[in-house]
Each structure stands twice: as C-alpha cells, then as structure tokens.
Amino acid sequence: MNNVFVYCEIEEGKVVDVSLELLTKGRKLADDLKCQLEAIVIGNDLKGIEKEIAPFGVDKIWIADDSRLYPYTTLPHTSIIVKLFEEQKPQICLMGASSIGRDLGPRVSSALHSGLTADCTSLVIGDHEDKKNKKEYKNLLYQIRPAFGGNIVATIINPDCRPQMATVREGVMKKEVLDANYKAEIENINVAEYVNDEDFVVKVIERHMEKSKVNIKNAGIIVAGGYGVGSKENFNLLTELAEVIGGEVGASRAAVDAGFADHERQIGQTGVTVRPKLYIACGISGQIQHTAGMEESSMVIAINTDENAPINKFADYVITGDIATVVPKMIKFYKENTK
Numbered sequence: 623m624n625n626v627f628v629y630c631e632i633e634e635g636k637v638v639d640v641s642l643e644l645l646t647k648g649r650k651l652a653d654d655l656k657c658q659l660e661a662i663v664i665g666n667d668l669k670g671i672e673k674e675i676a677p678f679g680v681d682k683i684w685i686a687d688d689s690r691l692y693p694y695t696t697l698p699h700t701s702i703i704v705k706l707f708e709e710q711k712p713q714i715c716l717m718g719a720s721s722i723g724r725d726l727g728p729r730v731s732s733a734l735h736s737g738l739t740a741d742c743t744s745l746v747i748g749d750h751e752d753k754k755n756k757k758e759y760k761n762l763l764y765q766i767r768p769a770f771g772g773n774i775v776a777t778i779i780n781p782d783c784r785p786q787m788a789t790v791r792e793g794v795m796k797k798e799v800l801d802a803n804y805k806a807e808i809e810n811i812n813v814a815e816y817v818n819d820e821d822f823v824v825k826v827i828e829r830h831m832e833k834s835k836v837n838i839k840n841a842g843i844i845v846a847g848g849y850g851v852g853s854k855e856n857f858n859l860l861t862e863l864a865e866v867i868g869g870e871v872g873a874s875r876a877a878v879d880a881g882f883a884d885h886e887r888q889i890g891q892t893g894v895t896v897r898p899k900l901y902i903a904c905g906i907s908g909q910i911q912h913t914a915g916m917e918e919s920s921m922v923i924a925i926n927t928d929e930n931a932p933i934n935k936f937a938d939y940v941i942t943g944d945i946a947t948v949v950p951k952m953i954k955f956y957k958e959n960t961k
Contacts, residue, residue, distance in 0.1 A: 625658040625682075626651050627712040627785065629703065630675060631722050632665040632692065637674045640718030640792035645678035647745055647795045648716055654747040655713070655761055658682060661806075662706065664699050666692035672808055679800035686811040690822055693829050694722050697821040698813075700729045705816045707734060712785045714763050716745070719789035731787045738787040739765035739778045741891065743794055743914050750779055757781075763788065768891050768910050775910065793839055793895030793915075836870065836886045843869030843900045846889055846916070849876035850905025850926060851945055857882050859949045860904055866953050872896065874912045877905075890915035904945050908933025925949070 628648045630641040645661060652659040658681040663671055668687045675683055686702050707715070707730070715730070717723040719741050731738035744766035750759040762779045763786040769776035780786045838844060845864040847857055857871070864871045873883035875890055889896055891911040901919035906912060908924075908931055916922070917936060924937035925948050934940045941948055 624711060624713045624784075625660050626655065626714045627660050627662060627707070627710075627716070628680075629715065629717045629723070629726070630661050630663045631694075631718055631720060632663060632668070632671075635667065637663070637671065638718065638720070638792075639797060640720060640723075640790065642674075642678060643792065643795040643797045644716045644718065644790060645675065645680060646798045646800075647790070648714075649679035649800055651714060651745065651747060651763070652679075652681075657713070660684065660710075660712070662686070662703065664691050664702055666690075672806055676804050676806035677799045677802050679804055680806045682807045682809060684809045684811055686813050686816070688813040691813070693826045695822075695824050695826060696725055696729065697824065698817045699726055700733065701818070701821050702811065702813070702816045703730050704733045706811070707785060715785040715787045717787070717789045719791040723789045727787060727789050734783075734785070736783045736785055736787055737780050738789065739767060740789050742767045742788045742790050743891070745788060745790070750781060752781065762786070768914055791895060793897070836884075838870045838872050838887060838889065838896055839894050841870035841896065842898055843867055843902075844872045844889070844896055844898045844916075844919075845869050845902045845904065846872035846874065846906060847877050847882065847904045847945075848874040848906030848912075849880055849882075850907070850928075851877060851882060852905070854882045856945060859945065859953075863902070863949050863953050863956075866956050869898075869900070869902075872916075874906050876907075903933050903937070904949065906933050907931050908936065 626648045628644045631638045648659045660682040661675050661680045662684040664686040666689045672683050717727045742765050746764045748764045759781045765778040765788045845860045847860045872889040873887045877883050878888045891914045895915045897918045899920045902923045904925045922937045923939045924933045925941045929942045
C-alpha cells in the first residue's frame, strides 16, 4: 500500500535500460518516503526475470506471464495495471517515455483519474503549501521538466490524486545496481482475473523492428553540431573529427530541423540523453532543451563564434572562433600528435 511502482518494459526477453534506470531512481524515492519499491512486469516466458530486477533494490515484483501478453498490446497491459493499482494503491508510478510508455501511461492515468507528467528530467520528493486553500502537503513527487519550448523549467505536482505518475526518457537517470544479492518478494498475477476477452481483440500478426544504426547513447566521445555549423556539408568536418578521435556525431534539434543531420543523432529533451567522457559542442547555442541531454558529460569543449553563448556556462573549455577554422586545426594537430 502506498509504495513506489515501476513498470518494467520487456523487449526480447530482457528488461529495457530505461526501466532499470527508473528502478534506480525509484529506490531513491522509496528511501526518501520510507516505503517499499515494487516492480510490475508483463509479458511471456518471464521465468528468472526477477534476477534482472531485484538487484536494483526492488522489494516486491509483480509478474503477469501469459503468451498473449507479448508482444505488447494496449488493452491487456492497461487492464492489468489499472486493476492492480486499484488494489495496491501506489503513491507513485514511473514508466519509460518509450513508444510503449507513451501509449500505456496516459491510458492508466486516465482510467485512475490521476494525471501524468511526460518526459521528466528530474524527480525529487518535496513539500508544498497551498496558500489559497490553506493546505500543506508533505512528501509530494516533484515532477520536473522543461516547458514552453524549453524556455522555463516547470515543477509539476499532483497534491490530491494517486498515483502520481511520470514518464522519463532513456538515459536521463543513472542505472546503478544496489546489491547483486538483494532479495525480492515475488507475486505471480493470475492473468485471467485481470483481463477479459475483449482486451485481446487486437492481435500482432507480424512484428518488424529496425534497430538504430547509431549508438551515441553509449559513446565515450561525442562531437555535436548545432545550427551554427551552417550547412550539411560543414557537418562533414564534424564527422571527420569524430572519426579521428574515435567518437560519434551528435546534433541539436535546430541542426536536425534544418536538415544538417538525421533525427537519430539528436541530443536533448526531444532526442537522446548522453553522458560521454568528452562532449565537443560545435556551433551550439546551448538552450535548455539541448543541455538537458548532455549536462552530465564529464568534460565539455564549446566551439562558438558567440563568446556569450549559454553553452559556455556548461563548458570546461571555450574556443571562440569559426567552426570552419577551428575544427580542421583540431583534426590536424590530433593527427600529428598521434603518429
């Protein structure tokens, strides 16, 4: 009762990274609230799945195992979660902001009249005073995310309805195992009691998934370009630099919208969140929707003609100059020093 729940998404028999990241955050929230962390897993052939989940500090794992529950379809997953939440009454529910989470989260929150905040970049516990109605609320979930095109950071609360629901994109939270030997209580859900025949009117006959050819999420070095790079041709310079230093090429939303780079390389609030050891920002102004996706980089080098660009506040080193001049010099000196 009144615990923290995380919906664990399954793909090819494994728990996806964003769910494991949310288990790490869920453990911290549960500790702050002095309650239990629980996980719910829905799918098929889930034997041993608890070994992936329990080490993240999960106290109880709810498992719904049925051949009809994988691949994901909306109605049965919604029915199971809604009924389980009506019984267990969690105070918080977290889901990944994946294609599944974006479909499932709103349906569950609508059915439970609970509300939901999408694409959060931070989740913390705090208090709230409603001065108008003279009410004080303790231990609410602060659901923090950029709003109005990234011009402000909004803190959203849900004082009265439960559960407090939020989705988070992959890479935003850190994934950390708490204890490899952590013991979780296992609760097997009797699927027949939670679904009805109408939930299975949609059947997946054939499923095709194209895997991304770009792996910037796990890259140790990223050379990222913004609108200031100027053209798709100039992005070739960034590609050459990335190849020379063993990195990947990323882009801001403005660069992607301008056609300079593909969407799968987009970094930021509406793209991928990264934590490389080295992040070279070329022609990127540094608006909040971009920095939300790279602010935890170990080292940031900013190259920009504008010495007052917001990205400079995040940078460990700032190079004020034209990309077309600076990047070729970097390529030349790196090649000379690695011979």
